[in-house]
Amino acid sequence: MELILKIGAVAGFILPFFNIPLIARMVKRKSSEDISLVWLLGVWICILAMSPAALTSQDVAFRAFGITNLLFFTVVVAVTLKYRRGKKL
Numbered sequence: 001m002e003l004i005l006k007i008g009a010v011a012g013f014i015l016p017f018f019n020i021p022l023i024a025r026m027v028k029r030k031s032s033e034d035i036s037l038v039w040l041l042g043v044w045i046c047i048l049a050m051s052p053a054a055l056t057s058q059d060v061a062f063r064a065f066g067i068t069n070l071l072f073f074t075v076v077v078a079v080t081l082k083y084r085r086g087k088k089l
Contacts, residue, residue, distance in 0.1 A: 005061065012065030016072040023079050032080040044077050 026032045047070055054066020 008061035009064050012061040012063075013068050015065060016068040019072040019076050023075055026079050026083050030083055031085065032083040033085065035080050037080075037084075040077060040080055044073055047073050 026035070051066055051070050054062050054070075057063050057066070
C-alpha cells in the first residue's frame, strides 16, 4: 500500500506539468485564440475553490496535486489572457 501512495503522490505532483506544452504553444504563437475563456475561467475557479481542501488534506497526493495544479494553471490563465488579441472577457 505504501508504494501505491508514493506513486499517487508523484503522479499528483507531475500531472500539472503537462500544462507546459500548452503554455509554450501560446507563447510561441503569441496567440491564445483557440482557448475558450469560459472553459479556462471555469476550470481555474474550480481549482481555486478546491485549493483550501487540498492544502489542508492529509492525503499527500491530493496536496501535491493541488499545489502544483494551482501554480501551473494560474500560469495558463495569465498567459492566455496576455495573448488574447483585443478580445474582452
